[in-house]
């Protein structure tokens with residue numbers, strides 16, 4: 001499926017255990033087979049995220065991702081934890 005440049009990018013906040021920052025990762029990246037195999041995902045800022053433990057608290061939002069994300073454009077949904 002080709003990405004439509006006019007479509008808003010849906011990103012998911014993923015905390016990297018290397019820099020403890022919460023990066024915006026496109027959901028298309030999260031479902032990419034190659035990324036799933038390595039467990040590493042490229043955020044919109046270009047940082048390759050090595051996801052922290054699911055029980056770890058969210059890190060501070062990455063400044064570069066905040067800049068890269070269009071304000072009010074893309075939707076960001078928080079990673080949800082099981083209750």
Ligand SMILES: [Zn+2]
Pocket residue numbers: 022023024043044045046047062063064065
């Ligand atoms: Zn980032």
